Amino acid sequence: MTLDDVAQHAGVHAATVSRAISRPEMVNAGTLDLVRSAIDELGYVPNVAARQLAGGRTSRLAIIVPDVANPFFGELVQAAQRRASDDDELVLLADTDQRPAREIDAVRSFAGDVDGIVVCASVAPVASLRDAAGSTPLVSVNRRVRTVPSVLLDQAAVIDLGVDHLRSLGHEQIAFVRGPAAYWSTEVRTRRAEALGVPTLAAPAPTYEGGREAFEAVRDSGVTGVLAFNDLLAFGIMAAADEAGVSIPAELSVVGSDDVAIAEMVRPALTTVSGRMSDLGTTAVDVLLRYVVHGEVPRSSDIELAPELVVRASTATVRPRGAFAGRARVRDGIRSLPGEVVRPSRTTSKRGAPAGSEE
């Protein structure tokens, strides 16, 4: 089933069919109809390889993540995939296991074979990324890169929301459990936490296990409230606390980050700051497609999304000297599920944000 078959069936030349498909405005309306009906009468599907070889578009996008099984990226990938298929683009996926080398490999092997690449939470040197990509359009998610259009969650606001929340509940001693040093988000958040006078603690990994291991340090630090780099870490902390007989939120308030689907499934349900994975995924593909399809160069440097606080049951007022405090929902008299939503106080715009100077 080739162009020629369709052409013959429609009584025109293959070139016309080709144009009918990729630049219909160049073809006479009548001919167009003819060709179109021939196409679906025959169930013709263009050969991607040939099309690509000849210099056309691929109808394929690539998305590179550190860990698909991590629900954060799972949700992100799903959103990206959905958005892509709205424009009939297929999605290639690579999982780098957070290794710079694999990230670069992935970019290199995708480059030239796809219309564009979305790199999430990249950890590879920017330069190598760029030249591995060659001239293939690239967009970076959750890592600010000067020379590449980036789609980001406002990382500083994540810290602000969490810290404000805990402090407003009366917590004075709080800590931030950091993520992997390689991540841009870790860097920004850590800096912000320090700026707010919140000490930071390391975790071996941003996972459930990592959280369990980190609990000890949390307890030793004597804090009453803790902010975790992501929800998985928070779950680990909660589990370890449970096993250690530390009650949450009565004795320790925990705020997660990302608001993965599971956050509302655990008990106590996790108070967390949304990571807007779906929006990140959708937006990233959007930027790429806009560029690839319409040649629309990304306007401002990057796009920054504002996180939101979702209050559930893992945070409560600090225990007033010896007595038990109620849960946040009790104290505030608000519904805890599906979660009260709090916007960051400093205004963050969706587009063309203040654009700090990270990279």
Add this chain to the structure above:
Amino acid sequence: MTLDDVAQHAGVHAATVSRAISRPEMVNAGTLDLVRSAIDELGYVPNVAARQLAGGRTSRLAIIVPDVANPFFGELVQAAQRRASDDDELVLLADTDQRPAREIDAVRSFAGDVDGIVVCASVAPVASLRDAAGSTPLVSVNRRVRTVPSVLLDQAAVIDLGVDHLRSLGHEQIAFVRGPAAYWSTEVRTRRAEALGVPTLAAPAPTYEGGREAFEAVRDSGVTGVLAFNDLLAFGIMAAADEAGVSIPAELSVVGSDDVAIAEMVRPALTTVSGRMSDLGTTAVDVLLRYVVHGEVPRSSDIELAPELVVRASTATVRPRGAFAGRARVRDGIRSLPGEVVRPSRTTSKRGAPAGSEE
């Protein structure tokens, strides 16, 4: 950077370079070295489109799942991706949202552009799948299809393990909360449950929300133990129970299925039957690659993996008339985390299983 460039650099003909790459055994050892060093001296990367057009392999596999964000498929995809990249194969991903039409579309648009396709939990008519695939190798995961090599979890054993477990804890009144009717796994499990005299209950969806909604029916049915189609559903049931003031496992024992990563993160930690997602993913790709690369036709009809029971804290002995029962771990005196593992009693082999006659 083309074959010719490399050829010139190495002082040979392009065809030789081509062979050096894809069928090194046809090339003189010395020449091979020459070519190889030319290749990495120049950083040559073959053009996939061209290679494919000319009839060679694609170095691309496709995997089609109903829902990437569902941790079951997330873990499966990750494993598949890992296994694939061991053989330098890239992975294309499609999310069908469990819609037959999208599944067929996905297969059709991948067909011919990839070396092989893994279809997970397919719901489309087999015939349409097959001819959408044309001659592209296909393997089906968790759906038995006669004419297609299939990699399956032994679904009946899942029910057996769960039911045995609950009954051995003294539960007489138990129920199975079914999954989506479209799934093969639902069909097999439901049949098995009925064969064992276990009534089945419907759930609106195999999700957390679905579980919450299903709880009412569970309660109304008056059972003391319930088996859920998957862990997400189990989480929903547990959450709804919690809200309804029904204590788990004291008043209701819950057994999940799949053993997704989160199963051990929730409280009480979920007793569940492993879904062996990683093994499914790895094996599926393995079969495909073996076939594509080595022309090894899948031996027996299909490969069936045996599930295992992982006992955690959501199941306990049935409440002895008015008194509270201890948790399973207490009763059995076994460690509950990471979970005691129980193999299915009826022997299920990893390869060339008894091969029931489902389709």
Add this chain to the structure above:
DNA sequence: ACAGCGTTTGCAAGCGCTTGCAGCATTGGG
């Protein structure tokens, strides 16, 4: 020294599609 043979390599024909260029018809202006 030569035929016969196995091993390497070069040659060239595409794979199916895009696209610059040229040909043709139709239409409007002079």
Add this chain to the structure above:
DNA sequence: CCCAATGCTGCAAGCGCTTGCAAACGCTGT
């Protein structure tokens, strides 16, 4: 009524790689 402009369509040259075929080469046995 002729020429130019305009709008479509056909033509054909590749895109970079694989592969059947044939030429070249180095041996062996006679």
